[in-house]
Amino acid sequence: MQKKLLGRWGVIALAATLTATVVTGCGSDSEDAATNLSGTIGIAYSLGGRDVPGFNQLAYIGVEPLLAANESLELIESQDNPTATDDQRAERLRLMAQKGANPIVVVGFTYAAALAKVAPEFPDTTWGIVDDSSVTAPNVHSIVFKEEEGSYLVGVAAALKSKSGNVGFIGGVNTPLIAKFEAGFIAGAKAVTPGIKIQSTYISNFPDFSGFNDPAKGYEAAKGMYENGADVVYAAAGGTGSGMHKAASELGKWSIGVDADEATYPAHADYVTTILTSMLKRVDVGVAAFVADALAGVDTAGVKTWGFAEGGVGYTTTGGYIDDITAKIDEYAAKIASGDVVVPTDPKA
Amino acid sequence: MTKSRIFWGTLAPVVAILSSLVFVYIILAIRGVNPIDMFNEMISYGFQPRNLVSELNQTIAYYMAGVAAAIGFKMLLFNIGIDGQYRMGAFFGAVVGAAVNLPPILHVTLIVITAMLAGGLWAAIAGYLKVRRGVSEVISNIMLNFIAAAIIAFLLSEDLLGVLPKGSQNLQTPQIPLSGQMPTIKAFDGEIYSFLFVAIAVGIAYWVMLNKTVFGFNLRATGLSFRAARSSGVNAPGMIFITTVLSGAIAGLVGIGTLLSDTHSYSMAFPAGYAFTGLALALLGRNHPVGIFFAAFLWSFLERTAPVLEFEGVPPEIVIVMQGTIVISIVVAYEVVARINLRQQQHAVGKVNAEASSLKESQ
Numbered sequence: 151m152q153k154k155l156l157g158r159w160g161v162i163a164l165a166a167t168l169t170a171t172v173v174t175g176c177g178s179d180s181e182d183a184a185t186n187l188s189g190t191i192g193i194a195y196s197l198g199g200r201d202v203p204g205f206n207q208l209a210y211i212g213v214e215p216l217l218a219a220n221e222s223l224e225l226i227e228s229q230d231n232p233t234a235t236d237d238q239r240a241e242r243l244r245l246m247a248q249k250g251a252n253p254i255v256v257v258g259f260t261y262a263a264a265l266a267k268v269a270p271e272f273p274d275t276t277w278g279i280v281d282d283s284s285v286t287a288p289n290v291h292s293i294v295f296k297e298e299e300g301s302y303l304v305g306v307a308a309a310l311k312s313k314s315g316n317v318g319f320i321g322g323v324n325t326p327l328i329a330k331f332e333a334g335f336i337a338g339a340k341a342v343t344p345g346i347k348i349q350s351t352y353i354s355n356f357p358d359f360s361g362f363n364d365p366a367k368g369y370e371a372a373k374g375m376y377e378n379g380a381d382v383v384y385a386a387a388g389g390t391g392s393g394m395h396k397a398a399s400e401l402g403k404w405s406i407g408v409d410a411d412e413a414t415y416p417a418h419a420d421y422v423t424t425i426l427t428s429m430l431k432r433v434d435v436g437v438a439a440f441v442a443d444a445l446a447g448v449d450t451a452g453v454k455t456w457g458f459a460e461g462g463v464g465y466t467t468t469g470g471y472i473d474d475i476t477a478k479i480d481e482y483a484a485k486i487a488s489g490d491v492v493v494p495t496d497p498k499a
Numbered sequence: 500m501t502k503s504r505i506f507w508g509t510l511a512p513v514v515a516i517l518s519s520l521v522f523v524y525i526i527l528a529i530r531g532v533n534p535i536d537m538f539n540e541m542i543s544y545g546f547q548p549r550n551l552v553s554e555l556n557q558t559i560a561y562y563m564a565g566v567a568a569a570i571g572f573k574m575l576l577f578n579i580g581i582d583g584q585y586r587m588g589a590f591f592g593a594v595v596g597a598a599v600n601l602p603p604i605l606h607v608t609l610i611v612i613t614a615m616l617a618g619g620l621w622a623a624i625a626g627y628l629k630v631r632r633g634v635s636e637v638i639s640n641i642m643l644n645f646i647a648a649a650i651i652a653f654l655l656s657e658d659l660l661g662v663l664p665k666g667s668q669n670l671q672t673p674q675i676p677l678s679g680q681m682p683t684i685k686a687f688d689g690e691i692y693s694f695l696f697v698a699i700a701v702g703i704a705y706w707v708m709l710n711k712t713v714f715g716f717n718l719r720a721t722g723l724s725f726r727a728a729r730s731s732g733v734n735a736p737g738m739i740f741i742t743t744v745l746s747g748a749i750a751g752l753v754g755i756g757t758l759l760s761d762t763h764s765y766s767m768a769f770p771a772g773y774a775f776t777g778l779a780l781a782l783l784g785r786n787h788p789v790g791i792f793f794a795a796f797l798w799s800f801l802e803r804t805a806p807v808l809e810f811e812g813v814p815p816e817i818v819i820v821m822q823g824t825i826v827i828s829i830v831v832a833y834e835v836v837a838r839i840n841l842r843q844q845q846h847a848v849g850k851v852n853a854e855a856s857s858l859k860e861s862q
Contacts, residue, residue: 226810228810233802234770235761259668355653
């Protein structure tokens, strides 16, 4: 049953560095895994599965310490495919529940309708869904993030570092979720330099979700922005971001990663000197907290929103390229944490 | 004569599926998984009544895509635009369905007609470009797929036709009211989409149209030889245009079963990627309405059972490998069968000739 894991090295490196260089609101990481747990955890990934660094993989990283600390704790996994209907997604979840997985982590909002159907069929199974809070069943826990707050902070960093007064945003797929990243980034950059020029683009439109995994297009988009005067570009585009980092390193400009600390990805080894920072969306923390609670028998029903104050989003300082401005960024961060600044979620607002 | 045709016609797909199984067997064995156990697991899971119902529902969608492709194939048209036509059909069907309030049967009929119109009109662009401007339908359809996606992405925003339910990130059209929903048939712990009957009707209509009408004759004639058909008085360019539109109209129905009986709205979670599937199924089913049904069922059976493999540590991509090898094998198998047929015919003709000449000689 041992599955071959292509991204194992990346996972380990990522997990190690995440805990080392993370700058988040409360700073405490609940990764001291409990022992003597048994049972099966299920994870249903969205498109791409566990081996793609970032969003999906973070869900796995969230449960990995638990699995390592508990011999008798098992993991079953499944991933979405582009042609799946809600009915097929529902069946995937049903199968996991029938296999005895409990709790089950469901990654991505595309599972919402499927989960709404399946959760009542398995009232004794605890479900956690990432990025959706529309499913309201007594056994469903929603793990949602204030992506706009983390993006706001990297927007601040971008504006502070930009010499040309021109920055860029690349979104993977044009969806309301990614718009939150864009809105936060714009708001953050404008908070520092009100007249800053912001170039913004999306790689693909749904139902074509390839924009989350298209480094070639990411490269072209970023190159265009750099040549158009931008000197810092932020991509909220999953694997597409690799192309941006490549363009940045070739042209000697700054790039900003997303979800996890992209400067620690083995595939980005050649680009680390131009990766300014990464916006953290700590799916791992949200998932870890949910799984730990569920295994401990805590009632997890309801919505948990992970913002900056909760340690759910933040930014990285790997490489030390923003050490000179972290004090400034943290001033803005404090305003978010205290509620003085409410970051918009709509880029047009 | 027909008996042997049916024999050879079924032999090719069976051989193709068997050779694909052998190929997958080898891959699984290399991975250290027991292939026989795996196949057993797939079959026992896939034939559970509840799963059969679900496979049947998915078959409806694939069947529509297959028939849409087959209509094109009969005319030597490669309708790779099924994807775009399907999306246009499902999207506008959902939008119109949610916007009106009509008595039940009328409401559903309106949605179905809207979907066919949307799919048909979208295909008509490619048809017009082909007939009037000589643009290859493959190129224009691929472009149209992208454009369809972009148009829908544009329209499906909160400012225009989309809604974003509280707490959801999944943009969708408003729910179609009850009168516009199609009932399901409760059977075997599952619910069969009643759109199944529309699919059956489409299959029958396709067969009758093709084999029993002048239109179908003209269509096949144009497909076999554009020039010959034209010189014998068939409006061949017109036939190409109408066939394209017809193929698009059927493609517009691909998502309607799911829409009317399950989701009741078009959303970002609606499946993508029916274009190649439709073409593969038409190929596998030899453009025959019954053949396409079995092909579509096989496809949805394989897809349904993929997650089971996943939980046994086999990557679900193995199902895609299986589907791919079936398609490749089928092309080879048909070619082989066609050659065998040709040789037999030559033999038969040679025999008749020889008999005729020997008869002459003896006289």
